[in-house]
Amino acid sequence: MTETLSVPLVRSGRMQRRRHSTVVTAVLAIITFCLFVLTMMVGSYFVSPVAVMGSLLGLRDDATADFIVKDLRLPTATAALAVGVAMGISGIVFQKLLGNPLASPDFVGVSSGASLFAVSAIVLFNASSAMISGSALVGALLTALIIYLLAWRDGITGYRFILIGIAVSEFMLSIVGYVISRAELYEAREAMTWLTGSVGQSGSGELRTLLVALVILVPVALVLERPLRTLELGDDTAKALGSRVEVNRVALIALSIVLIGFSVAVAGPIMFVALIAGPIAGRLTGPQGGVLAAGLVGAIIVLGADLVAAQVLPTSLPTGVVTGIIGAPYLIWLLATVNREGRGG
Amino acid sequence: MTSHDLRAKNLTLGYSDTDIVTDLDVQIPDGRITVIVGANACGKSTLLRGLARLLSPRGGEVILDGKSVQDMRSIDVAKVLGLLPQSPVAPDGISVGDLVGRGRYPHQGWFRRWSDEDDRAVAAALAATGTTDLEDRSIAELSGGQRQRVWVAMALAQDTDLLLLDEPTTFLDINHQVELLDLLTDLNRESGKTIVIVLHDLNLACRYADHIIAMKKGAILAEGTPTAVINAAVVTEVFGLACEVVPDPVSGTPMIVPRGRHHAAPTVVETLA
Numbered sequence: 312m313t314e315t316l317s318v319p320l321v322r323s324g325r326m327q328r329r330r331h332s333t334v335v336t337a338v339l340a341i342i343t344f345c346l347f348v349l350t351m352m353v354g355s356y357f358v359s360p361v362a363v364m365g366s367l368l369g370l371r372d373d374a375t376a377d378f379i380v381k382d383l384r385l386p387t388a389t390a391a392l393a394v395g396v397a398m399g400i401s402g403i404v405f406q407k408l409l410g411n412p413l414a415s416p417d418f419v420g421v422s423s424g425a426s427l428f429a430v431s432a433i434v435l436f437n438a439s440s441a442m443i444s445g446s447a448l449v450g451a452l453l454t455a456l457i458i459y460l461l462a463w464r465d466g467i468t469g470y471r472f473i474l475i476g477i478a479v480s481e482f483m484l485s486i487v488g489y490v491i492s493r494a495e496l497y498e499a500r501e502a503m504t505w506l507t508g509s510v511g512q513s514g515s516g517e518l519r520t521l522l523v524a525l526v527i528l529v530p531v532a533l534v535l536e537r538p539l540r541t542l543e544l545g546d547d548t549a550k551a552l553g554s555r556v557e558v559n560r561v562a563l564i565a566l567s568i569v570l571i572g573f574s575v576a577v578a579g580p581i582m583f584v585a586l587i588a589g590p591i592a593g594r595l596t597g598p599q600g601g602v603l604a605a606g607l608v609g610a611i612i613v614l615g616a617d618l619v620a621a622q623v624l625p626t627s628l629p630t631g632v633v634t635g636i637i638g639a640p641y642l643i644w645l646l647a648t649v650n651r652e653g654r655g656g
Numbered sequence: 657m658t659s660h661d662l663r664a665k666n667l668t669l670g671y672s673d674t675d676i677v678t679d680l681d682v683q684i685p686d687g688r689i690t691v692i693v694g695a696n697a698c699g700k701s702t703l704l705r706g707l708a709r710l711l712s713p714r715g716g717e718v719i720l721d722g723k724s725v726q727d728m729r730s731i732d733v734a735k736v737l738g739l740l741p742q743s744p745v746a747p748d749g750i751s752v753g754d755l756v757g758r759g760r761y762p763h764q765g766w767f768r769r770w771s772d773e774d775d776r777a778v779a780a781a782l783a784a785t786g787t788t789d790l791e792d793r794s795i796a797e798l799s800g801g802q803r804q805r806v807w808v809a810m811a812l813a814q815d816t817d818l819l820l821l822d823e824p825t826t827f828l829d830i831n832h833q834v835e836l837l838d839l840l841t842d843l844n845r846e847s848g849k850t851i852v853i854v855l856h857d858l859n860l861a862c863r864y865a866d867h868i869i870a871m872k873k874g875a876i877l878a879e880g881t882p883t884a885v886i887n888a889a890v891v892t893e894v895f896g897l898a899c900e901v902v903p904d905p906v907s908g909t910p911m912i913v914p915r916g917r918h919h920a921a922p923t924v925v926e927t928l929a
Contacts, residue, residue, distance in 0.1 A: 316779045317779055317782075318772075318775050324753045407747070412748075540761075541758065544745055545743065547710055548740075551811075553761065553762040593748065593749065598754070
């Protein structure tokens with residue numbers, strides 16, 4: 312059975328797949344950048360792309376453009392970008408860890424936990440932005456911990472984690488409903504908009520927290536992508552390859568939870584972004600591409616959804632409405648095909 | 657191949673609140689094919705997982721080259737000892753080349769990513785398993801036999817002197833079972849790799865093992881060469897099965913012919929004839 316060695320074939324195959332994934336990731340980065348600029352161009356007053364760049368880089372002295380771009384539109388665009396990247400990365404890390412496309416933090420209740428704590432902070436305590444970020448993070452952590460403990464039985468398997476996650480999610484959402492029913496009308500309305508998820512009304516404090524987290528955690532995610540590639544082969548294989556499974560898994564889960572917690576604090580639980588970004592990125596780059604591409608796809612989805620929600624539709628809507636419209640059919644398709652192929656367990 | 661010494665001393669292994677393997681001593685013969693057999697739930701897979709430090713011992717220790725594996729860095733163990741688990745998971749859509757390449761993990765560092773040596777190891781693993789032509793194919797498109805060969809290739813790319821396989825033939829047709837065991841024998845004969853396999857099929861185990869370990873209820877009942885160890889009494893003891901043991905017409909190794917309840921009386925057959 313022994314054949315002759317074909318090192319060149321192996322090398323060229325590997326290089327070709329890597330080049331493909333690099334090119335796709337670069338294209339995604341360019342699209343992200345274009346949408347980012349476009350978000351600052353359009354609105355009730357059109358600003359040309361040159362003017363946007365000029366004002367961003369401080370090259371031109373145009374007070375009107377500066378005000379519109381920097382003060383009005385830049386926070387929204389930055390929030391959409393940051394939230395998209397954070398949700399995309401958070402989602403793909405969960406999905407790869409649990410080996411299941413349904414296992415994203417927005418689907419298994421981590422986002423709901425973050426929402427519950429953030430809404431409680433808004434409605435019950437009239438909290439400051441730092442406190443909202445903090446409570447969303449605590450909520451995400453606590454929820455993940457509850458799911459992890461309930462699903463643990465000599466290890467974690469995808470399906471048990473997801474089913475328990477869905478139950479926990481419903482539990483959290485029912486308490487959210489209770490909290491809102493106790494709120495004043497104005498606060499309840501605000502909380503409902505927030506719960507649908509919107510990048511348009513993010514607080515600057517929460518956004519700053521998320522940006523700092525991204526600057527630190529995106530490089531961490533890229534470093535942890537290597538052990539993640541062993542973990543997605545199953546615990547036994549990962550251990551046999553010398554990967555420190557428990558340490559790496561805790562680190563990756565923590566990374567994912569911090570990202571989702573902070574992004575929920577900024578924009579609310581924009582549904583489906585974490586769920587669909589990873590699989591779309593995987594489809595485009597191939598399975599070797601990964602975390603960065605998923606982050607960029609997340610950013611493209613949120614930026615695009617925000618543009619549609621704010622500009623295209625006759626009345627301005629929260630971003631989450633648009634992602635929901637895209638995401639729900641995808642989820643149905645996913646459930647149908649996962650069951651048919653009998654995988655995902 | 658450098659020679660290695662893998663052994664267990666007073667090893668106790670278990671899951672949650674049950675001990676599966678108790679106070680077991682074993683030494684894996686270097687450069688040989690060892691096959692572990694036994695009835696379901698006798699602890700054969702558990703022992704294999706314990707030897708590969710996938711399970712931490714409840715008591716005793718697993719010793720690799722004089723050092724307890726629990727005290728070694730996982731990455732150092734993984735350079736010497738590889739394991740193909742019972743049900744590894746292939747990420748969606750991954751190609752054969754990339755999957756086999758993941759076997760190189762213990763040889764790559766945070767900063768030393770991909771080297772010529774890695775490409776050579778992957779090429780060698782593909783060649784040894786006859787999967788070079790599949791390099792660019794997605795795992796999902798492969799047949800069961802091809803897929804199992806690819807997993808073996810991944811374990812080979814890890815380039816370890818010891819290779820442990822947990823029931824590698826379980827989901828394969830008989831022809832692919834023989835093909836895979838032949839392949840493992842090639843690897844052992846050509847490169848002197850020490851191989852430990854957990855197998856269900858006793859006849860194939862007898863045929864391919866240099867050294868056979870028969871387990872019952874978490875303990876070793878008998879071990880040695882198949883010819884010396886496997887006889888009707890031992891099989892009855894291990895599997896609770898009445899049987900005849902005759903020489904395998906192909907290999908001369910012991911071959912087990914089960915009796916069962918309906919075919920136990922040769923005299924009846926004679927009368928009918």
